[in-house]
Amino acid sequence: MNNVALIVFGITGDLATRKLIPAIYHLLQKKRIDTIALIGAAFEDMQPDVILERAKKYIPHVDQNVWQKLHECFYYQKLNFTNKNDYFALAQLINTVEQKHQLSGNRIAYLAAASHFFCDITQYMGESGTIKRMSGDASSWQRIVYEKPFGRNLQSAHEINECIQQWFDETQIYRADHYLTKELVSNITLLRFTNCVFEPLWNNQYIDSVQIILSEDRGIENRGAYYDKYGALCDVVQNHMLELLALVAMEAPQKLIGDFVRDKRAQVLKDVRVIDGILGQYANYTHEEYVQPDSKTETFAALCLAVDNARWTGVPFYLKTGKCLNTYEVVINIKFKQVACLMLAKDCPIDSNWLTIRVAPDATFVLTLNAKKPGRSDELITIPLEFCHSCLYGEVTPDAYEVLLEEVLTGEQATSVRFDEIESAWQVIDRVHHKNFPVYSYACGSTGPLEMEQFCKKHGMRWRS
Numbered sequence: 127m128n129n130v131a132l133i134v135f136g137i138t139g140d141l142a143t144r145k146l147i148p149a150i151y152h153l154l155q156k157k158r159i160d161t162i163a164l165i166g167a168a169f170e171d172m173q174p175d176v177i178l179e180r181a182k183k184y185i186p187h188v189d190q191n192v193w194q195k196l197h198e199c200f201y202y203q204k205l206n207f208t209n210k211n212d213y214f215a216l217a218q219l220i221n222t223v224e225q226k227h228q229l230s231g232n233r234i235a236y237l238a239a240a241s242h243f244f245c246d247i248t249q250y251m252g253e254s255g256t257i258k259r260m261s262g263d264a265s266s267w268q269r270i271v272y273e274k275p276f277g278r279n280l281q282s283a284h285e286i287n288e289c290i291q292q293w294f295d296e297t298q299i300y301r302a303d304h305y306l307t308k309e310l311v312s313n314i315t316l317l318r319f320t321n322c323v324f325e326p327l328w329n330n331q332y333i334d335s336v337q338i339i340l341s342e343d344r345g346i347e348n349r350g351a352y353y354d355k356y357g358a359l360c361d362v363v364q365n366h367m368l369e370l371l372a373l374v375a376m377e378a379p380q381k382l383i384g385d386f387v388r389d390k391r392a393q394v395l396k397d398v399r400v401i402d403g404i405l406g407q408y409a410n411y412t413h414e415e416y417v418q419p420d421s422k423t424e425t426f427a428a429l430c431l432a433v434d435n436a437r438w439t440g441v442p443f444y445l446k447t448g449k450c451l452n453t454y455e456v457v458i459n460i461k462f463k464q465v466a467c468l469m470l471a472k473d474c475p476i477d478s479n480w481l482t483i484r485v486a487p488d489a490t491f492v493l494t495l496n497a498k499k500p501g502r503s504d505e506l507i508t509i510p511l512e513f514c515h516s517c518l519y520g521e522v523t524p525d526a527y528e529v530l531l532e533e534v535l536t537g538e539q540a541t542s543v544r545f546d547e548i549e550s551a552w553q554v555i556d557r558v559h560h561k562n563f564p565v566y567s568y569a570c571g572s573t574g575p576l577e578m579e580q581f582c583k584k585h586g587m588r589w590r591s
Contacts, residue, residue: 311373371433406426
C-alpha cells in the first residue's frame with residue numbers, strides 16, 4: 127500500500143483538480159502513503175506547477191512540508207488518449223520515475239476521463255505495458271479505476287466492459303462510485319446490521335416506503351457538452367441513486383467486504399421494477415452553453431420503483447433528483463408504518479416514525495418518535511433523536527475520494543461497482559426510457575415541475591423535507 131505509482135488520465139480536468147489531487151495530499155499528510163509517484167497525463171500542454179497550483183486552492187490549511195513532498199513526486203506528460211505511440215512514451219516515463227523513487231512496481235491507473243475514451247485508454251495501456259494483467263502470485267500489484275458513469279447506455283457499457291476484460295482481470299478493476307465511499311453512506315450497512323432495533327423491522331411488514339433524494343441548487347454550469355448527452359437519469363439515477371437503493375434494500379451479506387456486499391447489491395438491482403415517473407427540464411436550460419437549442423434532456427426526475435422480492439413486495443421506493451432546485455441535499459428517508467392509535471388524543475392518527483439518513487450538506491441520522499406533550503394527556507409531539515456525524519467528526523471525516531483511493535490501495539472492492547450491478551442499473555434506466563414519461567418545464571429555485579403535485583396525489587405520498 128505504501129509504495130505506488132499513481133497514473134491519472136485526465137489530470138488537468140475538474141475531477142482531478144478538485145478531488146483527486148487534494149485526496150492524494152491528505153493521504154500523504156496522514157501518512158497513509160509513504161512513497162508515491164503521481165504521474166499525470168492529459169491533452170493539454172501544461173507545466174506541472176500550474177496543475178498543482180490549480181488544485182491547491184481546494185486544500186484548506188496547506189502544510190508546506192507535505193505540499194513540497196507532493197510537488198517532488200509529481201510528473202506530467204502531454205498525451206492524446208487515442209494515440210497509441212503516446213502510451214509507449216508514458217510507459218517509459220513511469221519506468222524512469224519508479225527507478226528514481228525506488229518503487230516496487232505497484233501501480234494504479236485512474237481514468238478521470240469521459241467514458242468514450244475508456245476502451246482506447248484500456249487497450250493502449252495494455253499494449254504499452256503501462257498496466258499489465260496480473261496473476262495472484264505476483265510480487266507487485268497493478269489496478270485500474272474507471273470513474274463513473276460507465277458508458278452512456280447498456281450497449282456502450284457492454285462494449286467498454288468487453289474491452290476491459292480482454293486486457294485485465296476483474297480483481298484489478300475498480301468501477302468507482304464515490305457516493306458509496308461517503309462516510310455516512312458506508313455507515314448505512316453498519317447502522318442496519320449491527321442494531322437489533324432496526325434489522326428485524328427492515329422489511330415490508332414494518333416499512334411503508336423509502337425516499338432517496340439527491341437535489342442540487344445549481345444548474346449545469348459549464349458542463350453543457352457533457353450533461354446534454356446524459357441528463358438526470360444517466361448522470362445521477364443510474365450512477366448514484368440506484369446504488370443507494372441497493373445498499374438500503376440488500377439482504378444481509380455473510381461479511382461486510384468485497385464480493386459478499388457486491389453480490390447482495392447486484393441481486394437487488396436485478397429485482398427493480400419501474401412503476402411510474404415524471405421528468406422535468408429547468409427553464410432556460412436550452413440557453414446554457416453547449417446545450418442543443420431543441421434539447422429534450424431532462425434535468426429533473428422523480429421515479430416510483432418496486433423491488434420484487436419477498437422482503438420488499440408492496441414497498442414503493444421513490445427517487446427524486448434535479449438541477450437548479452430550491453435546495454442542495456442528499457438524503458434517504460425511511461418511513462415506517464403507522465401504528466393504531468389507542469388513545470383519545472385529538473391529533474390521532476399519529477404520524478409515522480421516520481429514519482432519515484442525511485448525507486449532505488450535513489451528515490446526520492435522525493429517528494423520529496411520538497411522545498406525550500408535557501403537561502397534556504391528549505396531545506402528542508414528534509421527538510427527533512439525532513446523531514450529528516458532521517458535528518462530532520467534521521474535522522476528521524475523510525473525503526469520499528480519499529476513502530476511494532485508500533480502498534484501491536488496500537485492494538478492497540466492496541465500494542467498487544461490479545459490472546453486473548452496472549448492467550442491471552442500465553436496464554432499469556432503459557425501462558424508464560421505454561415508458562416515455564413527458565418532460566415538463568420548471569422554474570429554477572423551485573421544487574420541480576408543478577405536475578409533481580399530481581404525482582404525489584396519485585401515489586398518496588409527500589416528499590419529506
